[in-house]
Amino acid sequence: xxxxxxxxxxxxxxxxxxxxxxxxxxxxxxxxxxxxxxxxxxxxxxxxxxxxxxxxxxxxxxxxxxxxxxxxxxxxxxxxxxxxxxxxxxxxxxxxxxxxxxxxxxxxxxxxxxxxxxxxxxxxxxxxxxxxxxxxxxxxxxxxxxxxxxxxxxxxxxxxxxxxxxxxxxxxxxxxxxxxxxxxxxxxxxxxxx
Amino acid sequence: xxxxxxxxxxxxxxxxxxxxxxxxxxxxxxxxxxxxxxxxxxxxxxxxxxxxxxxxxxxxxxxxxxxxxxxxxxxxxxxxxxxxxxxxxxxxxxxxxxxxxxxxxxxxxxxxxxxxxxxxxxxxxxxxxxxxxxxxxxxxxxxxxxxxxxxxxxxxxxxxxxxxxxxxxxxxxxxxxxxxxxxxxxxxxxxxxxxxxxxxxxxxxxxxxxxxxxxxxxxxx
Numbered sequence: 001x002x003x004x005x006x007x008x009x010x011x012x013x014x015x016x017x018x019x020x021x022x023x024x025x026x027x028x029x030x031x032x033x034x035x036x037x038x039x040x041x042x043x044x045x046x047x048x049x050x051x052x053x054x055x056x057x058x059x060x061x062x063x064x065x066x067x068x069x070x071x072x073x074x075x076x077x078x079x080x081x082x083x084x085x086x087x088x089x090x091x092x093x094x095x096x097x098x099x100x101x102x103x104x105x106x107x108x109x110x111x112x113x114x115x116x117x118x119x120x121x122x123x124x125x126x127x128x129x130x131x132x133x134x135x136x137x138x139x140x141x142x143x144x145x146x147x148x149x150x151x152x153x154x155x156x157x158x159x160x161x162x163x164x165x166x167x168x169x170x171x172x173x174x175x176x177x178x179x180x181x182x183x184x185x186x187x188x189x190x191x192x193x194x
Numbered sequence: 195x196x197x198x199x200x201x202x203x204x205x206x207x208x209x210x211x212x213x214x215x216x217x218x219x220x221x222x223x224x225x226x227x228x229x230x231x232x233x234x235x236x237x238x239x240x241x242x243x244x245x246x247x248x249x250x251x252x253x254x255x256x257x258x259x260x261x262x263x264x265x266x267x268x269x270x271x272x273x274x275x276x277x278x279x280x281x282x283x284x285x286x287x288x289x290x291x292x293x294x295x296x297x298x299x300x301x302x303x304x305x306x307x308x309x310x311x312x313x314x315x316x317x318x319x320x321x322x323x324x325x326x327x328x329x330x331x332x333x334x335x336x337x338x339x340x341x342x343x344x345x346x347x348x349x350x351x352x353x354x355x356x357x358x359x360x361x362x363x364x365x366x367x368x369x370x371x372x373x374x375x376x377x378x379x380x381x382x383x384x385x386x387x388x389x390x391x392x393x394x395x396x397x398x399x400x401x402x403x404x405x406x407x408x409x410x411x412x413x414x415x
Binding site for chain 1: 195198199201202205206212213271274275276277279280281282283284286413414
């Protein structure tokens with residue numbers, strides 16, 4: 001995996017006329033992980049979107065080196081296509097073809113023929129994770145990655161995150177659930193809230 | 195890359211496409227178009243000269259209204275699913291996405307509409323000269339209709355009740371295309387169609403930028 005880094009300098013975020021948070025600094029190098037916690041509505045998802053470059057902060061700068069992979073509550077997989085077809089679109093965009101192997105890692109290989117709209121919340125999350133793995137991005141931004149997942153899937157995803165870090169990837173996790181990962185830096189967004 | 199986008203868009207929009215979700219929905223514009231052409235003679239009576247005189251205009255209005263039907267499937271589902279965000283992360287610009295989608299939208303309704311014009315023309319007792327002008331006019335005008343459709347779909351995608359609004363918005367914007375396209379029928383000459391084509395080209399050129407900006411703006415809400 002190529003060298004990657006992600007840093008944010010004094011960023012603030014505003015939704016409407018309300019400032020959600022300000023003065024957030026972070027600096028992550030290859031192999032680092034960050035766990036962002038906050039109550040609902042403080043702006044975890046907005047921070048993730050700012051880090052991804054999808055939303056502009058009202059103040060501060062973000063610099064990123066390396067491809068960004070974002071996993072949020074929207075799977076970006078076609079509802080009416082089979083899971084295999086939905087994944088194959090992203091496979092062709094990302095020029096990667098081992099979706100089946102990745103599906104095995106997440107335990108969804110038996111669902112590949114099933115239309116995506118029939119999948120349960122947890123199965124959709126697993127499928128979205130297959131898309132993320134296939135992308136082969138070095139910076140993972142995971143917004144509530146463990147929501148709606150059973151213990152088996154949580155264990156699989158936790159070990160995939162460990163694997164990603166040991167391969168030199170960065171992982172930012174926004175979650176109100178505790179995550180069982182060694183030396184993960186905490187960031188309490190509520191300290192930066194208005 | 196553009197090819198993969200186009201393949202997926204066509205799968206979503208073409209009748210019977212693998213990502214369309216039910217074949218009925220995607221055939222609807224075509225059936226609607228034919229239904230209008232069929233209902234008109236019933237409504238005004240079997241006066242063949244009158245049908246032949248007004249039928250070309252009816253086909254134009256039917257085509258314009260049929261173009262409204264697929265608008266809510268053009269942009270909003272992908273916005274909700276986060277597809278545009280994922281494409282943006284991969285460095286694919288919204289302009290390119292909208293350009294490809296305009297092409298896919300045109301391919302999904304215009305060729306079929308042109309084919310359906312032949313049975314519709316038979317029902318309206320059009321003569322060969324009028325059929326030629328209608329077909330040429332639709333060929334020149336439908337790219338513009340597709341472009342307006344995609345722009346409006348992108349603008350209203352994030353709104354509640356956007357589907358109903360988009361239909362209302364399309365009609366005034368499509369009036370210039372209708373005036374020059376259908377207007378050529380009354381005079382029986384081709385200059386109106388040339389102007390119609392010029393408006394179409396302009397709209398097709400604007401669509402990627404207007405639609406792309408609308409998708410980016412929808413992220414902020």
